[in-house]
Amino acid sequence: MVRPVGRVLAMLEILQAGGTHTVAELARRVVVDERTARRYVQHLRELDIAVETVRGRYGGYRLARHSRLPPLMFTDEEALAVVWALLADRRDTVGPTSELAVQSASAKVRRVLPAGLARRIDAVLDTVSFTPAPDRDRYEEQDGSARATVLLALAEAARDLRPVSFGYTARRAAATQRHVEPYGIVAHQGRLYLSGFDVTRQAVRTFRLDRIAGVRTLEGTVSAPVDTDPVHHVLGPFAPAPQLHEVALRVHAEPAHVRSWLPETMASATPVDAAGGESGWLRVFLRADRLEWVVGTLVAMDRPxxxxxxxALRDLAAGLASRTAEVAAAASDDAAITAWSGDPGATRTPSSRAPGSTATPSSRTPS
Known part of the structure; x- marks a missing residue:
């Protein structure tokens, strides 16, 4: 038989799940009558747990916001979910919290778990290992507390449709002040990005949160376009920047082969339809800092x-082909050097590199 204290704790677990619950619902789920359910609510209040009464047609009971956290009641799976999330955040050096906060939260969660479950969770902590996190650049030296402050401020502004201003340090550039209408925040490949309309530059931009500082919420409200998709802003080609070249071309190849050289984070690739079916060609669009990198990648891709x-890209490709043919026909070292540098104005094309080269397309270069 379930003792009354067990039913009281069961009611607390229901309330902890969030939302407003009617007396009838609580009574049904705890398997008591409505009068007893009200008495259990009073028991919880006597334990200093802030249970609010919500009046009206859709009223009932709920836990008060901003009240002292009641005793945690996790199922095995819920406890594992919480601890695993803390483990992942501790591994990720660009997570939105400091390592000290992660360790403190983990210790608090483990302290309130039942002894048997706590031992099983400790086994996970002792036996699970993560591979090393990827190398990060200097912008990610921002401490966890600062990252948390930035994330909380931007998330609130995006939810409430409020414009913001902040300092931003772009890649290879000095810090500038930005005025942005935020659309949303995207977590992608270990980093957090803000998608929004840059009022100063009058274009949609994507900003890395670890490069943002001094967020300030401005007066007024904003409205995002109906078809706004922050995830697409991150995964698709980013908005153009003055130093980038827009490139459009057609490639006769399987999508998987193109994606092995130009993944979704770097370029778009859509099939070109032909009369009667697919043509086997893909239309590719990307933005790149250097056209030489594009030529090298196309040569390495080895497809029409x-x-x-x-x-300018067509001229570069033609010049490379001509000089390569002359060098291949050269019979001596001097002849090869002369053939390669025969055009004084020609730009030397480096050997092909994998998509992660320093000639980074815009989808890897937030504004």
């Missing part, structure tokens, strides 16, 4: 391609 624009 047609340059739609810019004209």
């Amino acid at each position: 391609f047609v340059v739609e624009y810019p004209e």
Whole structure:
């Protein structure tokens, strides 16, 4: 038989799940009558647990917000979910919290768990190992407390449709002040990004949160376009920047082969339809700092391609092909050097590199 204290704790667990619960619902789930359910609510209040009464047609009981946290009641799976999330955050050096906060929260959770479950969770902590986190750049030296402050402020502004201003340090650039209408925040590949409309530059931009400082919420409200998709802003090609080249071309290849050289984070690739079915061609669009990198990647891809624009890319490809043919026909060292540098104005094209090269397309370069 379930003792009254067990039913009281069961009611607390229901309330901890959130939302407002009617007396009838609580009575049904705890398997008591409505009068007893009200008495259990009073028991919880006597234990200094802030249970609010919500009046009206859809009223009932709920836990008060901003009240002292009641005793935690986790199932095995819930406890594992919480501790695992803390483990993952501790491994991720760009998570939104400091390592000290992660360790403190983990200790508090483990302290309130039943002894048997706590031992099983400790076994997870002792036996699970993570591979080393990827190398991070200097912008990610921002401490966890600062990251948490930035994330909380931007998330609130995006939810409430409020404009913000902040300092931003772009790649290879000095810090600037930005005025942004936020659309949303995206977590992608170990980093957090803010998607929004940059009022100063009059264009949609994506900002890395670890490069943001001094967030300030501004007066007024904003409205995002109906079809706004912050995830697409991160995964698709980013908005153009002045130093980037827009490139459009067609490649005759399987999508998987193109993606092995130009993943979704770097370029878009859509099939080109032909009369009667697919043509086998893909239309590729990307933005790149250096056209030489694009030429090198296309050569390494080893598939037929047609340059739609810019004209400079077509000229670079033709110049590389001509010089390569002359060098291949050279019979001596001096002849090879002369053939390769025969055009004084030609730009040397480096050997092809994998998509992670320093000639980074815009989808890897937030504003």
